[in-house]
Amino acid sequence: MKGEIHGIGLDIGTSKVRCVIGEAGDDGRLNILGTGQTDSRGLRRGIVTGAEAVSAAIKKAVGEAERISGLEVHSVVVNLSGEHYRGENKNGVVAVAGVGREITEDDVERAIESASAMQLPSGWEIFDRLPQEFIIDGQDGITEPVGMSGSRLESLVHIVTGPSAGRQNLEKAVQRSGLEVERMVLEPLAAAESTLTDNDKEYGCAVVNVGSEITSLMTFGRGAVQHTAVFPFGGLHFTKDIAVGLRVSMQEANSIKHQFGCAASFLMNDDERSETIEIMPVGRSETRGLSKEILCDIMQPRAIELLQHIAHEINAAQMQIPSGIVLTGGGAMMRGIVEIAEQVFDAPTRLGTLSERRFGGLANQVNGPDWAVSCGLALSSMDVQMREYRSGGRSTGRKVAAWLGNFREKFK
Ligand SMILES: Nc1ncnc2c1ncn2[C@@H]1O[C@H](COP(=O)(O)OP(=O)(O)OP(=O)(O)O)[C@@H](O)[C@H]1O
Ligand SMILES: [Mg+2]
Known part of the structure; x- marks a missing residue:
């Protein structure tokens, strides 16, 4: 796996922008190769108020992490922030009709979809749908229903909703700095990924x-x-x-x-x-x-x-x-x-x-609570790619072009 999959996290905060570049190790760890941090401008309470200033700060933080790691970043997992998003627990039920009533990924997706059917305030969207557990024919506490048998599949899902504009403007600011947004992850979820x-x-x-x-x-x-x-x-x-x-x-x-x-x-x-x-x-x-x-x-x-x-x-x-x-x-x-x-x-x-089990490389340089979000974003980027790699699916595109011969020249 070494050198093939990279995890890149970009935490765009109101006071700091931080970037973490890591490489997947054979032991499931993210080996941190480079980090960058700069003062942030152009945000208020996590929301972009001046896109130009935000993208300048992004370029600076990412540039620093690129220099240290010797890798070039094309796409990043970004924090999803703002003061207005909120979470609710919902449930959804679907009938299982397949051969032998064996639950498929499609059934699970339908059950989550059914839980997500909700009225949203105008201009709001679903930020994330986080399954809590599944109930098959009254049997609760099931976390992996695919392959099990049953006729009634119920899902309990934590659904986070928020205003679309804030997310879109953050995404635009990242694109403006020449990067692609691979995915956005709620800020406290990223912090939890790296520390719990x-x-x-x-x-x-x-x-x-x-x-x-x-x-x-x-x-x-x-x-x-x-x-x-x-x-x-x-x-x-x-x-x-x-x-x-x-x-x-x-x-x-x-x-x-x-x-x-x-x-x-x-x-x-x-x-x-x-x-x-x-x-x-x-x-x-x-x-x-x-x-x-x-x-x-x-x-x-x-x-x-x-x-x-x-x-x-x-x-x-x-x-x-x-x-x-x-x-x-x-x-x-x-x-x-x-x-x-x-x-x-x-x-x-x-x-x-940072969880020692999940981070290596330069992890000791970013082991403070202030780096928890950016490291969690990078870890989540790696984990999703690993899952796709293992399931034989396409990789979400190379996050970095590994060493380009004359890359360092760019920074001389
Ligand atoms: N050693 C310290 N003692 C006290 N406060 C500190 C220290 N280091 C950082 N802070 C405070 O932490 C805050 C910044 O935290 P952080 O970098 O997580 O914010 P951010 O991600 O940029 O902002 P937000 O998440 O609100 O958009 C600042 O108010 C800063 O003064
Ligand atoms: Mg923050």
């Missing part, structure tokens, strides 16, 4: 991807997606609070947050609490001292408030999550967020890091 174990998905857990302006939630149970929700907040809210509270510029607030921020005061001892940092208020020519305790007093209540919204959603949907919460996205890098989340959710909480 099969046990997490089976016993029940929630992925919370904290971005810059968007936080998405996806819960899993019995091996499938059970609930999806999106919240219009993220790391940027902390930056704004700091800018307003300390009267500093947004840029300075962001750097204070990254360098000294903490969302859980109990992690700081007395010495650290009283430690001062120098800040430069807007319009002043001199710096002033600020204790780390005051900074934490700004961040902690906001962290609790935002996490409580998510906890409320999980409780209202009556989701069981014994395997706990997995935090991904750049916002999860904030010091103290895991500890404070553990208290708010009253459930084991951890940072999402």
